[in-house]
Amino acid sequence: MSFKDKDSIIKSVPQTGFFGHPKGxxxxxxxxxxERFSYYGMRAILLYYMYYELSKGGLGIDQATAASIMAIYGSLVYMSGIIGGWIADRLFGTTRTVFYGGILIMLGHIVLSFPGSVTALFISMGLIVIGTGLLKPNVSSIVGDLYSDEDTRRDSGFSIFYMGINLGGLLAPLIIGTVGQEYNFHLGFGLAAVGMLLGLIxxxxxxxxxLGLAGSHVPNPLTQEEKKRTFTIIGIGALAIIVLGAISISTGFLTIDRFIFLISILGIVIPTLYFIFMYRSPKTTEVERSRLIAYIPLFIAAMMFWAIQEQGSIILATYADQRTDLHFAGMEIKSSWFQSLNPLFIVFLAPVFAWLWVKLGNSQPSTPKKFSLGLFFAGLSFIVMIVPAYMNGTDSLVSPIWLVISFFLVVLGELCLSPVGLSATTKLAPAAFSAQTMSLWFLSNASAQAINAQIVKLYKPETEIIYFGVIGAISILLGAILYWMSPKIQTFMKGVR
Structure with a gap:
């Protein structure tokens, strides 16, 4: 995008009107x-819908399989962002791509709002995966289009936008979770569809x-010849996948477990190929290659962190449903409400961490050391879950306070690692691959959940101490190794702190 195009976009957007920020x-x-209200609301009850018995309004899927499906679902949501970015850059621009994504998400929730089979569940997931991939990365991109590069309000604008994400995630489990568990799962999914409809309106x-012209620009549009060739390849590829899928499913070769395993493998292969491609590219300078090497341990650390954090909606959701005393302080708690804890703590603690890093200035820990702190708190959030099982066994219900402590600790880790990771990605990315490196950062979450799909099968109440203990200990150990390696990693970062 030329400076002239950027200037035209800025001029087309009313620059005041929302807390001193552009109206857009x-x-x-x-x-x-x-959108987040619909997504996190649906996710708060989706696991229960899958493994609850038919008599309780669920699908009766085996609990271990349901946990793996949740992990793969989350992995595919993050993987699909790559497709959404490409479509916006080459075909529609971000505004139209966001709209189409919202339509698909709403349709996905509508499919779930009617009683259906496992097939309907997978159709719904497919629609939401593609829709989220189209909407999520591109709506953030439009935020950037509202501000000039010199506008000092930019960081504050993104902070306000981030607050919207967390407020949606905070309210959704309390509203959709309550309706889904108290009355009917399908009514809850219907509320998620209404939420996305309101967002579209x-x-x-x-x-x-x-918004003016923000998001209307197509940065690198396909030529007519490229469109013809690209659509032909996509059409042939889609047809081949449909035919192979139909044959594999009808013959019994492609089972749910094999599909989950395939995505787990892709979760490792795709980022590995990304690193190799960028490192070997002639467009990458020697300094940028050094920074890519420094980025690898950070990426691995992020995978370990997200592997624990994302189990909050799987293993800890199961723990809340089956191992937690849901009568507390004279009131009955819904197990889905615990999904509101993560965004609740982020809303209150994010400003504290932002102030802390500014206050420390040059004395603040380096990026690798902040990542190591993130791993330490994530590991501790699992280690603490050993205590109730060790004290009282796994046959009795435990206080909900243990889950609150666990979610609190992992949020401390998230605030040490997640925003720092976004910042480090922009600094360490090769100039020719800045957007793709950001996609690589989000793939750390996709890879973590792809691996989780295999790990979560191991959780049972009788293996609880070993499960939480081993995963928590590995995270703390990796954090210690990363802390020890941080001076060496810093030298590879070539001046980036």
């Missing part, structure tokens, strides 16, 4: 708020007035 931030804040009604 209102549109994007509430679009993302409702906000987006379409306010887009023209508030």
């Amino acid at each position: 931030l209102f549109t994007l804040f509430f679009t993302e708020f409702w 906000v987006f379409m009604v306010t887009k023209k007035k508030n």
Whole structure:
């Protein structure tokens, strides 16, 4: 995008009107708020819907398989962002891509809002995976289009936008979770569809007035010849996948377990190929190659962290449902409510951490050391879950306070690692691959959940101490190794702190 194009976009956006920020931030804040409301609300009850018996309104899927499906689902959501970025860059621009993504997400929730089979579940997941891939990365990109590169409000704008994400994630389990568990799962999924519909309405009604030209630019459009060739390849590839899938499923070769295993393998292979491609590219300089080497241990650390953090909606959700005393302080708690703890703690603690890093200035820990702190807190969040099982065994229900402590600790780790990881990615990325390196960062979460799909099968109440203990200890050990290696990693970062 030329400076002239960027200047035209900035001039087309009303620059005040939402807490001193461009009016377009209102549109994007509430679009993302409702999208996250729908996604996290659905996710708060999805695991229970899968493994609850038919008599309780569920699908009766084996609990271990349901846990693996949840992990693969999360992995595919993050992988699909690569497709969404390409479609926005080469075909539609970010605004149209966001709209199409919202439509697919809403359709996915609508499919789940009606009683159906496992087939309907997978159709719904497919629609939401593709829709989220189209919407999630691109709505964030439009936020950047609202500000000039010199605008000092940019970081504050992203902070406000991030707050919208967490507010949606905070309220969704309390509302959709309650409706889904108290009344009917399908009614809960229907509320998620309504949430996405509200987001689309906000987006379409306010887009023209508030966003101006933001998101309308196609950075690297396909030529007519490229479109013809690309669509032909995509069509042939899609047809081949459909035919092979139909044959494999009908013959019994492609089972749920084999599909999960395939995605688990891809979760390792795809980022590995990314690293190799960027490192060997002639567009990557020697300094950038050194920084890519420094990025590898950070990527591995991020995978370990997300492998624990993302189990909050799988293993800890199961723990809340089956191992926790849901009567506390004279009230009955819904197991889905615990999914609100992560965004709740982030809303309160994110400003504290932002202030802390500014206050410490040059005395703050280096990026690798912050990552090691993230791993330490993540590991500790699992280690603490050993205590109730060690004290009282696994046959009795435990206080919900243990889950609160676990979620609190992992959020401390998240605030040490996640925003720092985003910042480090922008600094360490080769200039020719800045956008793709950001995609690589999000793949750390996809890879973690792909690996989780195999790990979560091992959890049972009788293996609880070993499960939490081993995973927690590995995270703390990796954190210690990373801390020890941090001076060496810092030298490979070539001046980036």
